[in-house]
Amino acid sequence: MKVGRVIGTVTSTVNHEFFDGRRLLVCDLVDRGRTTNDYLICVDRVGAGVGETVVILDEGTSARQMFAIETGPIRSVVVGIVDDIHEQETGTEPPPL
Amino acid sequence: MKLGLVRGAVVATVKTPAMDGMKLLVVQPLNTAQEPDGDVVVAADAVFQAGRGDLVYFVASREAAEAMEPQFVPVDHAIVGIVDAVDIPT
Numbered sequence: 001m002k003v004g005r006v007i008g009t010v011t012s013t014v015n016h017e018f019f020d021g022r023r024l025l026v027c028d029l030v031d032r033g034r035t036t037n038d039y040l041i042c043v044d045r046v047g048a049g050v051g052e053t054v055v056i057l058d059e060g061t062s063a064r065q066m067f068a069i070e071t072g073p074i075r076s077v078v079v080g081i082v083d084d085i086h087e088q089e090t091g092t093e094p095p096p097l
Numbered sequence: 098m099k100l101g102l103v104r105g106a107v108v109a110t111v112k113t114p115a116m117d118g119m120k121l122l123v124v125q126p127l128n129t130a131q132e133p134d135g136d137v138v139v140a141a142d143a144v145f146q147a148g149r150g151d152l153v154y155f156v157a158s159r160e161a162a163e164a165m166e167p168q169f170v171p172v173d174h175a176i177v178g179i180v181d182a183v184d185i186p187t
Contacts, residue, residue, distance in 0.1 A: 007129065007185050008129070008183060008184050008185030008186065009183075009184045010100075010154060010178075010180055010182070010183050010184075011180070011181045011182045011184070012154070012178040012179055012180055012181050013179070013181055014144050014146050014147075014178065014179040015144060015177060015178030015179065016143050016144060016164055016177040016178065018177075019177065019178055024098075024154070024178075026129055026183065026185060028129070037128070039099075039128065039129050040098065040099070041098035041099060041100065041154050042098075050186055060158075060159055060160050060163070064163075071163050071168045072163055072164075073143065073156045073160045073161065073163045073164035073175060073177045074156075074160065074163075075098070075156060075158075075160045076098060
């Protein structure tokens with residue numbers, strides 16, 4: 001899974017039938033609190049909104065299982081809203097015991 | 098999925114039988130500012146209505162074949178939606 005930040009939404013009328021009624025979020029991918037140059041358009045599964053940090057599932061078979069379908073062009077799904085991330089900056093780990 | 102701009106069409110008379118009837122479009126991947134981002138790809142049109150100048154979103158890899166009917170076709174990019182609006186508040 002990946003960490004992302006929701007920056008916007010995409011709407012469409014003409015789309016593959018799987019996306020009928022689905023909410024699509026534009027998510028910048030985040031590395032150590034900073035947005036990267038990469039992004040994903042994801043299907044929303046948790047009601048995330050613009051500005052929120054989220055967990056993104058980016059694997060097709062798992063995504064299709066989530067939506068209980070055998071086939072469908074789905075891979076990236078927002079599956080969680082992040083409250084907080086605790087991580088140490090590289091190089092500040094305590095010395096090994 | 099990523100945003101893309103349809104730049105044209107590809108016509109191929111000789112192709113593997115599983116691709117018969119498939120519409121192939123040239124798509125320029127875009128970043129969130131809708132600027133070109135990466136190399137152009139040839140994508141199958143899974144919505145059958147995309148054309149030059151359309152802003153679309155597309156899937157890659159295995160999910161592209163999943164977008165097509167039947168699902169076992171040799172494609173690695175497929176257009177799955179024509180964008181009405183991208184709303185990114187500043």
